[in-house]
Amino acid sequence: MELGGQTALVTGAGQRIGAVCAEALAKAGVRLALHAHQSRQAAQTLQARIRQQGGEAELFFADLSDGQQATRLFEQVTEQMGCLQILVNNAAIFHPSTLADLSLDAWQKMMAINLTAPFLLMQQFARQKKIEAGAVIINLIDQRIVRPRPGHLAYTVAKSGLWTLSQMAAVELAPTIRVNAIAPGPILPAADAAQETFQRIVAATPLQRSGSAQDIVEALLFLLKQPFITGQLLFVDGGEHL
Numbered sequence: 001m002e003l004g005g006q007t008a009l010v011t012g013a014g015q016r017i018g019a020v021c022a023e024a025l026a027k028a029g030v031r032l033a034l035h036a037h038q039s040r041q042a043a044q045t046l047q048a049r050i051r052q053q054g055g056e057a058e059l060f061f062a063d064l065s066d067g068q069q070a071t072r073l074f075e076q077v078t079e080q081m082g083c084l085q086i087l088v089n090n091a092a093i094f095h096p097s098t099l100a101d102l103s104l105d106a107w108q109k110m111m112a113i114n115l116t117a118p119f120l121l122m123q124q125f126a127r128q129k130k131i132e133a134g135a136v137i138i139n140l141i142d143q144r145i146v147r148p149r150p151g152h153l154a155y156t157v158a159k160s161g162l163w164t165l166s167q168m169a170a171v172e173l174a175p176t177i178r179v180n181a182i183a184p185g186p187i188l189p190a191a192d193a194a195q196e197t198f199q200r201i202v203a204a205t206p207l208q209r210s211g212s213a214q215d216i217v218e219a220l221l222f223l224l225k226q227p228f229i230t231g232q233l234l235f236v237d238g239g240e241h242l
């Protein structure tokens with residue numbers, strides 16, 4: 001399946017995995033709606049680079065902890081760029097939490113960004129009047145959902161919910177829209193993570209190395225182009241989920 005000429009919204013596309021995925025899609029000829037929240041300057045730099053390379057990219061800013069902003073984001077994107085064929089729910093927060101310590105506010109913020117915003121965007125994506133067969137949603141999950149470790153309770157619950165939502169949507173939205181997911185393992189350490197913690201996780205991973213954002217790109221392109229796959233969770237994690 002050719003991606004050229006399709007239009008995609010990638011959330012959290014200003015930096016890190018989202019930016020690498022967005023740039024790869026642009027190289028494949030996809031018209032990009034780049035969403036960012038705080039990484040405004042990085043997103044502008046990425047937009048300029050994509051345009052220099054002959055690609056098409058528009059910028060949209062929204063705080064996805066606010067459901068109204070998530071809804072407005074989708075409206076703005078489609079008003080400006082028309083019907084979307086690809087939605088990549090990449091934006092997330094990865095804050096540590098335990099059952100003992102978690103506040104209601106922190107729980108609700110985690111659910112809002114990592115589960116409710118993808119839900120709202122998926123719903124609006126599916127409701128587009130001109131949506132046609134071949135449209136695809138890709139949700140970024142995490143291998144932790146099958147091998148929960150203590151310390152990221154709300155995050156793991158939200159990502160587990162997003163995977164269940166992905167499967168339900170894959171059934172409900174077929175045959176028009178395919179819904180797939182990617183479960184990364186150790187790709188990039190969180191900005192506030194200690195390097196030793198990341199290296200300890202990497203050392204305990206069967207393949208004993210970290211992955212790269214390019215590994216996520218390969219999975220993304222495969223799931224976008226493979227027309228007979230829906231409801232699939234692809235682990236890109238060096239075997240960490242085992």
Ligand SMILES: NC(=O)c1ccc[n+]([C@@H]2O[C@H](COP(=O)([O-])OP(=O)(O)OC[C@H]3O[C@@H](n4cnc5c(N)ncnc54)[C@H](OP(=O)(O)O)[C@@H]3O)[C@@H](O)[C@H]2O)c1
Pocket residue numbers: 011012013014015016017018035036037038039040062063064065089090091092093094113140141142143183184185186187188189190
């Ligand atoms: N990194 C890994 O090794 C790894 C491992 C497992 C799973 N994952 C998953 O893979 C995806 C990408 O990972 P990553 O490490 O590149 O993610 P990240 O850097 O932690 O976050 C991606 C983006 O989410 C956006 N975001 C955070 N809060 C937001 C808010 N309130 N409103 C709107 N956007 C918000 C940020 O945008 P701004 O910067 O513009 O604010 C950020 O750039 C995530 O879904 C993550 O859970 C990653």
